[in-house]
Amino acid sequence: MSNPSLLILAGDGIGPEVMVEVRKIIDWFGSKRDLTIDVTEDLVGGAAYDKHGTPLHDDTMAHAQEVDAVLLGAVGGPAYDDLDFSVKPERGLLRLRKEMDLFANLRPAQCFDALADFSSLKKELVAGLDIMIVRELTSGSYFGEPRGIFEENGERVGINTQRYTESEIDRVARSAFELARKRDNRLCSVEKANVMESGILWREVVTKIGAEDYPDVELSHMYADNCAMQLVRNPKQFDTIVTDNLFGDILSDCAAMLTGSLGMLPSASLGVPMENGKPKAMYEPVHGSAPDIAGQGKANPCACILSFAMALRYSYDEGAEADRLEAAVEKVLADGVRTADLMQAGAAKPANTSEMGDAVIAAL
Amino acid sequence: MSNPSLLILAGDGIGPEVMVEVRKIIDWFGSKRDLTIDVTEDLVGGAAYDKHGTPLHDDTMAHAQEVDAVLLGAVGGPAYDDLDFSVKPERGLLRLRKEMDLFANLRPAQCFDALADFSSLKKELVAGLDIMIVRELTSGSYFGEPRGIFEENGERVGINTQRYTESEIDRVARSAFELARKRDNRLCSVEKANVMESGILWREVVTKIGAEDYPDVELSHMYADNCAMQLVRNPKQFDTIVTDNLFGDILSDCAAMLTGSLGMLPSASLGVPMENGKPKAMYEPVHGSAPDIAGQGKANPCACILSFAMALRYSYDEGAEADRLEAAVEKVLADGVRTADLMQAGAAKPANTSEMGDAVIAAL
Ligand SMILES: CC(C)[C@H](C(=O)O)[C@@H](O)C(=O)O
Numbered sequence: 001m002s003n004p005s006l007l008i009l010a011g012d013g014i015g016p017e018v019m020v021e022v023r024k025i026i027d028w029f030g031s032k033r034d035l036t037i038d039v040t041e042d043l044v045g046g047a048a049y050d051k052h053g054t055p056l057h058d059d060t061m062a063h064a065q066e067v068d069a070v071l072l073g074a075v076g077g078p079a080y081d082d083l084d085f086s087v088k089p090e091r092g093l094l095r096l097r098k099e100m101d102l103f104a105n106l107r108p109a110q111c112f113d114a115l116a117d118f119s120s121l122k123k124e125l126v127a128g129l130d131i132m133i134v135r136e137l138t139s140g141s142y143f144g145e146p147r148g149i150f151e152e153n154g155e156r157v158g159i160n161t162q163r164y165t166e167s168e169i170d171r172v173a174r175s176a177f178e179l180a181r182k183r184d185n186r187l188c189s190v191e192k193a194n195v196m197e198s199g200i201l202w203r204e205v206v207t208k209i210g211a212e213d214y215p216d217v218e219l220s221h222m223y224a225d226n227c228a229m230q231l232v233r234n235p236k237q238f239d240t241i242v243t244d245n246l247f248g249d250i251l252s253d254c255a256a257m258l259t260g261s262l263g264m265l266p267s268a269s270l271g272v273p274m275e276n277g278k279p280k281a282m283y284e285p286v287h288g289s290a291p292d293i294a295g296q297g298k299a300n301p302c303a304c305i306l307s308f309a310m311a312l313r314y315s316y317d318e319g320a321e322a323d324r325l326e327a328a329v330e331k332v333l334a335d336g337v338r339t340a341d342l343m344q345a346g347a348a349k350p351a352n353t354s355e356m357g358d359a360v361i362a363a364l
Numbered sequence: 365m366s367n368p369s370l371l372i373l374a375g376d377g378i379g380p381e382v383m384v385e386v387r388k389i390i391d392w393f394g395s396k397r398d399l400t401i402d403v404t405e406d407l408v409g410g411a412a413y414d415k416h417g418t419p420l421h422d423d424t425m426a427h428a429q430e431v432d433a434v435l436l437g438a439v440g441g442p443a444y445d446d447l448d449f450s451v452k453p454e455r456g457l458l459r460l461r462k463e464m465d466l467f468a469n470l471r472p473a474q475c476f477d478a479l480a481d482f483s484s485l486k487k488e489l490v491a492g493l494d495i496m497i498v499r500e501l502t503s504g505s506y507f508g509e510p511r512g513i514f515e516e517n518g519e520r521v522g523i524n525t526q527r528y529t530e531s532e533i534d535r536v537a538r539s540a541f542e543l544a545r546k547r548d549n550r551l552c553s554v555e556k557a558n559v560m561e562s563g564i565l566w567r568e569v570v571t572k573i574g575a576e577d578y579p580d581v582e583l584s585h586m587y588a589d590n591c592a593m594q595l596v597r598n599p600k601q602f603d604t605i606v607t608d609n610l611f612g613d614i615l616s617d618c619a620a621m622l623t624g625s626l627g628m629l630p631s632a633s634l635g636v637p638m639e640n641g642k643p644k645a646m647y648e649p650v651h652g653s654a655p656d657i658a659g660q661g662k663a664n665p666c667a668c669i670l671s672f673a674m675a676l677r678y679s680y681d682e683g684a685e686a687d688r689l690e691a692a693v694e695k696v697l698a699d700g701v702r703t704a705d706l707m708q709a710g711a712a713k714p715a716n717t718s719e720m721g722d723a724v725i726a727a728l
């Protein structure tokens with residue numbers, strides 16, 4: 001049997017820096033745990049645009065379709081802000097999601113014990129917080145047609161289309177129900193069924209699947225605006241949340257920030273099963289390219305390291321090794337190792353990116 | 365000159381209860397300040413549905429178009445959850461917004477000093493918080509056509525359309541710039557121009573108006589997902605925010621909850637100027653119909669009272685009286701008067717709805 005494969009797309013800003021640390025960890029698993037992963041690297045986002053004039057070269061796209069998993073750093077930055085919409089760094093990311101059909105975006109919002117003080121929220125509201133948001137990732141308002149800027153009655157109009165078919169709702173809902181079963185068995189489905197027909201269909205399909213195939217999972221429904229409120233009021237009321245692309249974008253970022261652990265949070269984007277039974281998959285940290293600190297050795301590599309842990313779990317069937325890696329990160333935090341983003345201003349000297357990576361390896 | 369007019373639509377749940385207190389305050393202004401307002405009352409939402417089979421009767425709609433201002437309580441409740449989409453209580457509200465063309469929804473997110481401890485956020489992050497969110501209210505994904513649930517390739521698809529014309533963006537942006545000028549002179553415009561063409565047009569129009577007509581206002585742009593994060597991380601960075609209907613729905617609810625003063629927050633929805641130079645206008649508390657506490661005398665009337673204060677300011681040109689009413693509410697809070705929603709569990713006996721209204725009058 002050949003080794004499992006990984007395509008690394010480090011991207012822009014701090015992406016390449018945090019990826020250096022992940023490579024060290026991959027090497028560690030190869031030499032110490034006999035888990036050899038065949039790694040290739042390529043460009044995405046602004047970096048790809050600089051070289052190829054496109055944020056994602058066709059060859060890269062084709063290669064992404066073949067590997068067991070893609071690990072992405074981050075895309076974008078002010079150097080690319082004035083680019084045409086069609087070649088913006090983000091388009092590379094969206095093309096990967098769409099063409100790989102990565103419909104289920106798993107975004108854990110977890111508060112690390114050692115970091116609970118970092119939350120804007122009062123500690124008792126976030127200590128132990130562990131939410132899983134499942135965001136639909138390949139449809140909805142960010143992809144629907146018609147879209148564009150058109151002339152109409154002598155002025156321009158900007159149009160995007162929110163659009164969900166029953167089968168698109170069905171598959172992401174099933175992913176969410178399955179995840180809920182492995183967690184606290186509670187799923188909250190979020191839409192605006194009071195004002196949007198797409199939300200009515202969403203609620204209907206989720207309700208039907210729940211009743212027919214997941215009667216054991218406690219299902220609830222919430223409007224997106226109320227969900228934003230409830231996330232702030234009492235985030236621990238949630239276990240698993242499933243929602244559409246746009247609501248999921250906003251609510252998962254809100255939830256991520258609540259934890260106080262933004263620099264720590266990974267994500268997985270999963271598609272349909274491949275021949276080996278594993279889903280097509282892309283993993284990426286929740287944080288962005290952070291151009292303001294790029295190149296300074298300040299970036300926290302943990303979110304990207306934990307994204308690799310998700311790859312171990314969902315793409316390589318190495319759940320025990322994923323647990324090991326996650327435990328190492330938690331231990332490092334408990335030991336007080338901190339990159340600058342995890343410190344109050346004026347605290348002791350922070351660890352740099354590479355010291356944080358080394359600390360995780362030492363804890364493995 | 366005839367008296368200014370007000371149409372009260374108390375609606376459902378706690379709406380009628382809090383409106384009783386507002387009526388007392390209106391009477392006070394009539395007898396003590398020689399400010400007589402001609403009040404009429406009518407039904408909206410579930411209450412209107414129960415009587416007329418529609419959440420907003422045509423006569424009510426016609427009357428709303430004629431008065432100087434509408435004051436709405438709240439709509440909806442579990443008794444109406446299973447109604448058909450087209451007659452849901454919310455449709456009454458949406459029809460009022462659309463037919464009165466109330467395009468600018470002003471939602472202050474203000475933290476009352478006496479209530480800062482109630483926020484989920486650490487006190488230093490919210491003490492003194494004073495944001496004004498201007499949400500576009502008559503277009504975007506909640507109104508755009510085509511919309512509905514359609515048959516397509518043997519399955520159903522739910523469709524809504526995000527759609528903004530240049531002139532729709534222009535008018536709400538101007539309202540926001542004007543408000544920013546009366547505040548801290550900073551405006552943050554929020555969209556998803558990185559993935560949505562409607563956001564690109566939004567950003568372009570706002571930028572142009574800013575450069576041409578409001579060069580004195582400091583303008584910034586932010587993606588909606590980042591805005592959700594920043595509201596949690598450091599809400600005091602914001603002064604005035606302008607955004608579309610859907611983003612505004614979610615972000616303003618998030619911001620409202622941050623303040624810890626949810627039961628205190630008013631809103632104004634303003635349209636185009638009428639003959640008297642005042643805009644068409646509807647005022648309503650941010651909180652909902654709270655069916656769980658309806659009829660128990662527990663509701664906090666302050667949000668509705670402060671909505672009436674906004675009516676004094678924007679519809680009746682009585683800015684000084686608005687200040688007076690707002691100061692009275694603040695004094696009552698500072699004096700420690702609290703409805704149940706403003707107390708920690710187990711604290712002293714709360715004031716009921718009517719006692720809170722009386723306290724405000726006593727402080728006037
Ligand atoms: C970069 C951008 C296109 C992307 C999105 O909006 O989906 C990002 O915000 C995310 O959440 O992954």
Ligand SMILES: CC(C)[C@H](C(=O)O)[C@@H](O)C(=O)O
Pocket residue numbers: 194195225454457458613
């Ligand atoms: C009740 C509902 C239709 C409404 C909306 O979504 O606009 C409400 O959430 C609001 O924010 O006023």
